[in-house]
Amino acid sequence: MIMKAAFQGEPGAYSEEAGQAYFDQAEMVPYESFPDVFEAVATGACACGLIPIENSLAGSIHQNYDLLQQHNLYIVGEYTLRVRHCLIGFPGTELADIRHVISHPQALGQCAAHLRAMNLKSEAVYDTAGSVKLLKANGDKTCAAIASRRAAQIYGMLILQEGIEDNPENYTRFLEIAPQARMPKGNVKTSIVFTIKNEPGALFNALRSFAERRIDLTKIESRPLVSKTWDYLYYIDLIGAVDEEPVQSALEELRSSALMLRVLGCYPRFHDELR
Amino acid sequence: MIMKAAFQGEPGAYSEEAGQAYFDQAEMVPYESFPDVFEAVATGACACGLIPIENSLAGSIHQNYDLLQQHNLYIVGEYTLRVRHCLIGFPGTELADIRHVISHPQALGQCAAHLRAMNLKSEAVYDTAGSVKLLKANGDKTCAAIASRRAAQIYGMLILQEGIEDNPENYTRFLEIAPQARMPKGNVKTSIVFTIKNEPGALFNALRSFAERRIDLTKIESRPLVSKTWDYLYYIDLIGAVDEEPVQSALEELRSSALMLRVLGCYPRFHDELR
Numbered sequence: 001m002i003m004k005a006a007f008q009g010e011p012g013a014y015s016e017e018a019g020q021a022y023f024d025q026a027e028m029v030p031y032e033s034f035p036d037v038f039e040a041v042a043t044g045a046c047a048c049g050l051i052p053i054e055n056s057l058a059g060s061i062h063q064n065y066d067l068l069q070q071h072n073l074y075i076v077g078e079y080t081l082r083v084r085h086c087l088i089g090f091p092g093t094e095l096a097d098i099r100h101v102i103s104h105p106q107a108l109g110q111c112a113a114h115l116r117a118m119n120l121k122s123e124a125v126y127d128t129a130g131s132v133k134l135l136k137a138n139g140d141k142t143c144a145a146i147a148s149r150r151a152a153q154i155y156g157m158l159i160l161q162e163g164i165e166d167n168p169e170n171y172t173r174f175l176e177i178a179p180q181a182r183m184p185k186g187n188v189k190t191s192i193v194f195t196i197k198n199e200p201g202a203l204f205n206a207l208r209s210f211a212e213r214r215i216d217l218t219k220i221e222s223r224p225l226v227s228k229t230w231d232y233l234y235y236i237d238l239i240g241a242v243d244e245e246p247v248q249s250a251l252e253e254l255r256s257s258a259l260m261l262r263v264l265g266c267y268p269r270f271h272d273e274l275r
Numbered sequence: 276m277i278m279k280a281a282f283q284g285e286p287g288a289y290s291e292e293a294g295q296a297y298f299d300q301a302e303m304v305p306y307e308s309f310p311d312v313f314e315a316v317a318t319g320a321c322a323c324g325l326i327p328i329e330n331s332l333a334g335s336i337h338q339n340y341d342l343l344q345q346h347n348l349y350i351v352g353e354y355t356l357r358v359r360h361c362l363i364g365f366p367g368t369e370l371a372d373i374r375h376v377i378s379h380p381q382a383l384g385q386c387a388a389h390l391r392a393m394n395l396k397s398e399a400v401y402d403t404a405g406s407v408k409l410l411k412a413n414g415d416k417t418c419a420a421i422a423s424r425r426a427a428q429i430y431g432m433l434i435l436q437e438g439i440e441d442n443p444e445n446y447t448r449f450l451e452i453a454p455q456a457r458m459p460k461g462n463v464k465t466s467i468v469f470t471i472k473n474e475p476g477a478l479f480n481a482l483r484s485f486a487e488r489r490i491d492l493t494k495i496e497s498r499p500l501v502s503k504t505w506d507y508l509y510y511i512d513l514i515g516a517v518d519e520e521p522v523q524s525a526l527e528e529l530r531s532s533a534l535m536l537r538v539l540g541c542y543p544r545f546h547d548e549l550r
Binding site (some may be wrong): 033056057058059060061062063095104105109112120123124125128169171172183199200203204205207208210211214215217218220221222223225256 | 307331332333335337338387398400401437476479480485486490496497500514544
């Protein structure tokens with residue numbers, strides 16, 4: 001039986017595209033929202049899920065960090081997808097036929113200069129892959145959608161242009177989530193979340209645990225917790241395994257000063273293909 | 276003559292609401308996109324602009340950081356708005372009449388649990404304030420929009436419910452941008468952006484400059500630059516004036532090891548109302 005992997009979006013979404021590249025073999029199962037994806041993995045409806053966690057242009061997806069903290073699920077893998085937006089129209093149409101373009105606001109924004117240069121009007125709809133579905137349903141041959149190559153294939157539509165994003169450095173990082181933590185060895189990454197008191201030097205002291213052991217941080221982000229105390233939440237990704245030195249003792253040290261510390265998961269590092 | 280301040284969005288947008296609270300007196304001028312806002316300030320069409328830079332739920336708006344780096348404009352002020360979403364319908368309607376709701380996908384997402392509990396269907400449109408405009412135009416009295424109190428007032432519509440966001444800790448931080456840097460004294464903040472080599476401990480060494488001088492950081496965020504070298508870009512906000520000690524010497528020290536360092540601005544700290 002092929003493993004089921006949950007993703008958010010319509011068939012043809014970038015999450016599905018990422019899943020097909022990341023998993024050796026998996027049936028990608030679409031869900032409407034991120035909470036639904038977590039629910040599907042938590043209840044066992046799917047063996048795992050693939051969620052976007054950050055985009056090089058749009059930043060971190062805090063909702064998915066929140067959901068990771070709310071569920072007893074773990075990060076067990078990562079994958080980074082180069083986002084290549086396609087301009088998709090009806091078979092038989094040409095670029096010169098197109099007058100306006102529909103897609104998700106973020107995709108339209110990421111292609112704004114290109115669309116302006118081509119003098120195309122744009123209209124926002126809910127989803128990238130959904131915009132292709134919508135285009136096919138409304139039958140307007142002067143209209144094109146912006147979505148993934150995969151979305152064009154699924155709906156039997158034509159790719160008029162590929163790679164139309166204004167900034168080619170458009171990458172989305174995905175995390176595989178599963179009910180059981182894994183303890184991989186070798187070239188692995190560990191993701192943690194912690195809160196510390198809002199005091200001068202508090203972050204510096206927290207980072208000292210890693211720096212003194214020459215542990216490499218690949219991500220750090222502060223998120224203000226706008227409560228009475230104005231404490232801060234930090235996300236950190238670091239290189240190393242949680243149950244091996246020097247990471248193990250660094251986390252013990254940090255745990256003694258942090259208000260809260262949670263290891264979100266330990267997983268093989270993805271990087272080779274992008275270098 | 277009243278000062279003109281540029282913002283992105285339709286009249287009634289949260290940026291306009293923030294501007295009316297932040298500026299003593301200003302004519303808020305709407306622009307379609309963030310690049311248009313920067314352009315309006317750069318060309319002098321407006322004396323200043325007010326741009327969102329981060330939301331407590333959705334994170335940093337990287338596009339505006341990029342635009343800050345691309346233009347010779349400076350941050351001269353900050354304001355934090357508590358985002359209170361209103362459910363807006365036609366005058367004369369009641370909550371029980373409403374069957375579906377339109378708004379920007381982010382606003383719908385931030386009210387998702389509330390809408391589910393009320394059994395209301397949601398449909399995404401381009402803009403929050405724009406959804407009120409759209410509602411008024413289409414005349415459907417079973418439909419409501421989610422937007423600011425201000426948007427309801429502008430279009431003469433009725434607020435059926437206020438504060439319907441699932442998470443009340445929904446704050447957006449705005450920055451005032453202007454062509455000339457200012458050098459305020461007292462309780463001020465400085466925003467910087469810098470890049471450092473991707474080496475173990477590099478970030479720790481960069482932060483040492485601040486920690487050893489007991490400078491308080493209120494924000495830190497890494498942003499991967501997915502290029503050949505995999506360098507990292509960092510955003511930091513710190514407490515203190517750029518031309519005073521200890522910040523001045525800390526920045527000098529950081530400059531000697533950073534590949535790039537830019538001071539985005541120095542401005543009076545906004546915080547009292549939220550504490």
